[in-house]
Amino acid sequence: MPKAPTVRPLAIPAISTRxxxxxxxxxxxxxxxxxxxxxxxxxxxxxxxYMHELMHDGRHLLGVPCH
Amino acid sequence: MPLKxxxxxxxxxxxxxxxxxxxxxxxxxxxxxxPRIDAAIxxxxxxxxxxxxxxxxEELVSRETQKNIGLTLATTLYGIALGGFLATAxxxxxxRLHTSSDTRAALGLATxxxxxxxxxxxxxxxxxxxxxxxxxxxxxRTISYLALLALGLVAIWAGVLAARTQTxxxxxxxxxxxxxxxxxxxxxxxxxxxxxxxxxxPADLLWQFRLASLGTxxxxxxALGLAFAGLLHRLATSKPATVDA
Ligand SMILES: [Zn+2]
Numbered sequence: 399m400p401k402a403p404t405v406r407p408l409a410i411p412a413i414s415t416r417x418x419x420x421x422x423x424x425x426x427x428x429x430x431x432x433x434x435x436x437x438x439x440x441x442x443x444x445x446x447x448y449m450h451e452l453m454h455d456g457r458h459l460l461g462v463p464c465h
Numbered sequence: 466m467p468l469k470x471x472x473x474x475x476x477x478x479x480x481x482x483x484x485x486x487x488x489x490x491x492x493x494x495x496x497x498x499x500p501r502i503d504a505a506i507x508x509x510x511x512x513x514x515x516x517x518x519x520x521x522x523e524e525l526v527s528r529e530t531q532k533n534i535g536l537t538l539a540t541t542l543y544g545i546a547l548g549g550f551l552a553t554a555x556x557x558x559x560x561r562l563h564t565s566s567d568t569r570a571a572l573g574l575a576t577x578x579x580x581x582x583x584x585x586x587x588x589x590x591x592x593x594x595x596x597x598x599x600x601x602x603x604x605x606r607t608i609s610y611l612a613l614l615a616l617g618l619v620a621i622w623a624g625v626l627a628a629r630t631q632t633x634x635x636x637x638x639x640x641x642x643x644x645x646x647x648x649x650x651x652x653x654x655x656x657x658x659x660x661x662x663x664x665x666x667p668a669d670l671l672w673q674f675r676l677a678s679l680g681t682x683x684x685x686x687x688a689l690g691l692a693f694a695g696l697l698h699r700l701a702t703s704k705p706a707t708v709d710a
Contacts, residue, residue: 403702404702405698405701405702406466406467406468406701406702407467407468407701408467408468408470408567408697408700408701409467409468409469409470410470410475410555410556410559410560411469411470411471411472411475411556413557413560417472417556417557418557420472421472421553421556421557424476424549424553425549425550425553427549428546428549428550428553429546431542431545431546431549432543432546432547434542435539435542435543435546436543437607439603446525447525448525448526451524451525451526451531451535452526452530452531452534452535452538453531453535453536453538453539453542454526454531454535454595455494455498455499455502455531455532455535455536455539455595456491456494456535456536456537456538456539456540456543457539458498458502458592458593458594458595458678459494459498459502459536459540459592459677459678459681460539460540460543460592460678460681460682460685461583461586461587461590461592461678461679461682462592462607462610463590463598463603463606463607463610464595464598464603465595465598465600465603
């Protein structure tokens with residue numbers, strides 16, 4: 399039966415070597431994604447400047463240095 | 466019964482919040498930024514024609530595609546990356562935030578990120594519309610920008626550490642503000658200035674573009690923090706995954 403939702407305290411995962419390694423791996427992937435959007439001059443995308451040009455307006459409006 | 470969050474669940478919430486925030490920021494950027502980018506490009510084209518130089522050359526991506534798909538793609542992917550960073554920071558720093566409220570923890574982290582990686586760099590290196598920057602200095606500008614972004618986060622961190630050395634609230638606020646400002650001042654002094662806007666570029670157009678850019682990032686980070694806090698609340702009020710037997 400539906401009743402008022404009870405708020406349960408959230409238990410954050412304990413810091414362990416495994417968590418740190420996973421977090422580091424995820425951070426690397428996210429850095430690659432941010433680099434592709436904001437800083438790539440065709441080096442990572444391997445499509446020349448296509449991705450750079452495609453997202454050019456976004457780069458300028460997101461405040462990252464560009465041409 | 467507390468809900469045990471896995472890193473995977475936190476990360477999913479962060480990436481989803483980033484997706485939402487990126488789409489909203491894309492909409493805002495389209496409405497406020499695109500008219501200014503168009504105006505800046507029009508000025509560049511006029512200048513090129515006036516100087517009799519060869520026009521633009523072959524364009525890799527049409528302006529229409531840049532405006533419609535490219536802009537939203539950029540803000541969305543950027544938002545997803547930021548959402549992932551926020552969730553990772555949350556998982557690693559949650560215990561150190563000294564608050565029992567998950568909403569405050571999420572919004573606190575998002576506000577710190579907005580200050581450190583948006584406001585601090587924006588004030589020293591305000592963004593320019595296309596057709597303004599000098600391509601030859603892109604490397605130097607990128608390094609300075611990234612250094613300032615990192616120093617912005619260091620300034621926040623220094624502020625928090627300094628505040629925690631004090632017990633009285635006004636002393637905490639004063640110590641935190643001072644430490645933050647000292648780091649920012651040092652960073653602003655050490656990093657090189659860039660002045661690449663031609664004197665002929667209209668000042669009001671430049672200002673409007675910079676405001677649109679700031680607004681886009683404020684929308685992005687605000688929506689990110691709020692959506693992440695909302696998703697955490699959803700998790701906290703969700704039914705237990707395992708039925709009590
Ligand atoms: Zn560019």
